[in-house]
Amino acid sequence: MLERLGEVLRKATDKIANAIFLDKNLVESLIKDLQRALIEADVSIVLVKELSDKIRKSALDERIKGIEKKEHLIKLLHDELLTILGKHKQLKLKKEQNRIIFLGLYGAGKTTTIAKLGNYFSKRGNKTALIGLDTYRPAAAEQLQQLAEKNKLSYFIDSKEKKPIKVWKNHKKELKNYHTVLIDTAGRHTLDKDLIKEIKALEKEIKPTEIILVIPADIGQAAKKQAQEFKEAVNISGVIITRMDSTARGGGALTACAETKAPVYFITTGEKINDIEEFNPKLFLSRLLGQGDLETLIEKIRSVTDESKNLKIQKKIEKGKFSLEDVIEQVKSMGSIGGLDKIKSMIPGFSNVEKKIPKNLIENQEAKISKWEHILKSMTPEEKENPEILEKQISRISRIAKGSGVNNSDIRSLLKQYKLLNEMVKSGGDMDMSQGLNQKQLQKLARKFGKKMRF
Secondary structure, three states, X not given: OOHHHHHHHHHHHHXXXXXXXXXXXXXXXXXXXXXXXXXXXOOOHHHHHHHHHHHHHHHOOOOOOHHHHHHHHHHHHHHHHXXXXXXXXXXXXXXXXXXXXXXXXXXXXXXXXXXXXXXXXXXXXXXXXXXXXXXOOOOHHHHXXXXXXXXXXXXXXXXXXXXXXXXXXXXHXXXXXXXXXXXXXXXXXXXXXXXXXXXXXXXXXXXXXXXXXXXXXXXXXXXXHHHHHHHHHHOOOEXXXXXXXXXXXXXXXXXHHHHOOOOEEEEXXXXXXXXXXXXXXXXXHHHHOOOOOHHHHHHHHHHHOOHXXXXXXXXXXXXXXXXXXXXXXXXXXXXXXXXXXXXXXXOOOHHHHHHHOOHXXXXXXXXXXXXXXXXXHOOOHHHHHOOHHHHHOHHHXXXXXXXXXXXXXXXXXXXXXXXXXXXXXXXXXXXXXXXXXXXXXXXXHHHHHOOOOOO
């Protein structure tokens, strides 16, 4: 997301840091690059001009001398970008029942976002239910049902009832058993009087703890008008921006919401159920600047890891050894996060080495996993648990390759991944993986194995 802007920001900070001195020509060159990238990201021209003026004034301020001026300028750039991205505000669940109403115009991705957030909350131990009050859009109830069943979420719908308040009342008693209730409502092409009237009636009946507006990133600066109108009409408490992975205009949507003082709680970054993350301006900017975001990466890993499998893995780590089946499970888990494409901006310094990694190492991961699963089916239990014996007896590799319909090189590729993961397990054997690695532990492993990693 916003890769072009991130590239320009990284180059700008590098230019400032490496400059022998900051003259007017260098400053103007930096400002032009920033202006172009911010406008491409659909950030308001007024905001771009304000940022440019502040950088120009600070850079040419004769009272600030030497290296202090460079540090001051980099900090100013960082702080001003944070300002236009808005303040960080978490969606904090209450101890008592949480009833969250979701609003949005047609095509915003409201229903899929509700399923993603339902999965996000349930993975964090909250008993969550989805309820469909969109009685206007054809197949809205069926879509919610399909998403809920696919991801093992509780749901309540009534495809025959045409009055949303009646649907709520019909399930009100059952919903008392849930800590978090996510409420899908009808959309419109515009925020008209009928929609406002319906939302206010639902608000009065449901007494929600949060009212969240869902906005697609590709509307850019138009998000400002939409957020402002909804805020004035129904007093939304926060925003979720969808489709942040598919457009450069996401910068416009983010900054527009910040201008209206409507906090962005979450952003969605793809079609998979786990493609949702809390929006933290500071961490988001860190990713744009190529400094990574380990905090969000750890959260993503936790969100796709099954707790019971985690405990089994922890026991194997304590013994200091993985099996081949464990290796494939770990690779699958990373795939459900979205693969390297989804997490590369979260890895500190990855932008510096990305171009050096051959594309064939990070593509076709699903095909690779499929081959590996076929390989396992042709192996004996002893070979799965102790793959080291394959390296000692080449005839076994040939037999497995023939039985699984793959090349010997495919088996060696799997063995290489196994060997690397086992080395990491032995190096980090004292780390409690069931709770997730902390930043220091991740950095330790990254330093040791970064050059060996193959995605």
